[in-house]
Amino acid sequence: MKLFLDSADAKEIREYADCGLVDGVTTNPSLAAKTGRDYVELLEEIAGFLPAGSVSAEVLATDFDGMMTQGRRFGKIGKNIAVKVPLTMDGLKACRKLRDEGLDVNVTLCFSAVQAMMAAKAGATFISPFIGRVDDIGEDGMGLVRDIRAIYDNYGFTTQILAASIRSVSHVRESALAGADVATLPVSIFKSLLNHPLTDKGLAAFLADAKKAGVEIRGT
Ligand code: E4P
Numbered sequence: 001m002k003l004f005l006d007s008a009d010a011k012e013i014r015e016y017a018d019c020g021l022v023d024g025v026t027t028n029p030s031l032a033a034k035t036g037r038d039y040v041e042l043l044e045e046i047a048g049f050l051p052a053g054s055v056s057a058e059v060l061a062t063d064f065d066g067m068m069t070q071g072r073r074f075g076k077i078g079k080n081i082a083v084k085v086p087l088t089m090d091g092l093k094a095c096r097k098l099r100d101e102g103l104d105v106n107v108t109l110c111f112s113a114v115q116a117m118m119a120a121k122a123g124a125t126f127i128s129p130f131i132g133r134v135d136d137i138g139e140d141g142m143g144l145v146r147d148i149r150a151i152y153d154n155y156g157f158t159t160q161i162l163a164a165s166i167r168s169v170s171h172v173r174e175s176a177l178a179g180a181d182v183a184t185l186p187v188s189i190f191k192s193l194l195n196h197p198l199t200d201k202g203l204a205a206f207l208a209d210a211k212k213a214g215v216e217i218r219g220t
Contacts, residue, residue: 022050099123109130113147
């Protein structure tokens with residue numbers, strides 16, 4: 001499964017971009033607003049950190065023409081940009097057209113399996129079901145990912161399922177089990193993926209044993 005950072009904070013993205021485990025970044029207008037920076041300039045910087053990854057850039061327009069203008073502008077930033085459009089009729093029309101023009105498209109704000117089917121029919125590169133926000137209203141976010149996986153497999157849709165609005169390490173585990181292609185995570189959760197108390201305990205014991213016995217690695 002690919003892992004993206006769900007962040008617009010260039011400093012924190014830079015810190016993790018070259019660890020070899022980050023496959024992309026998703027931004028959205030709320031995350032960008034927090035930085036107080038020019039959105040295009042910010043995206044140019046982030047896209048530069050991950051030339052072989054995928055960086056989602058969300059349009060602010062809600063009409064087809066506006067989305068096309070903004071999507072094409074984002075596309076000029078680099079080949080690694082995925083234009084993010086909302087799951088509306090104009091959004092899906094823009095999705096189809098931008099895909100025809102050779103751009104990657106991430107269809108965002110997906111809350112139902114039939115919405116995801118429509119995005120796949122529009123040729124979306126990624127569909128973003130918002131797991132945490134579905135859970136927040138008392139429904140089953142992970143069930144949504146499973147339903148989308150089943151529909152896409154039934155019909156051979158190649159749209160990648162990008163599990164979004166992830167709130168915990170368990171969400172990542174369950175997304176992987178449900179067959180999501182990508183999960184996008186806040187940096188705090190990305191860091192937590194490596195944590196296990198037995199790893200820390202085991203490492204401390206190995207090093208203590210080696211020190212006690214004077215074990216060294218010759219030639220280093
Ligand atoms: C990613 O593309 C989404 O914008 C993001 O995951 C939304 O997460 P939130 O529900 O925590 O705002």
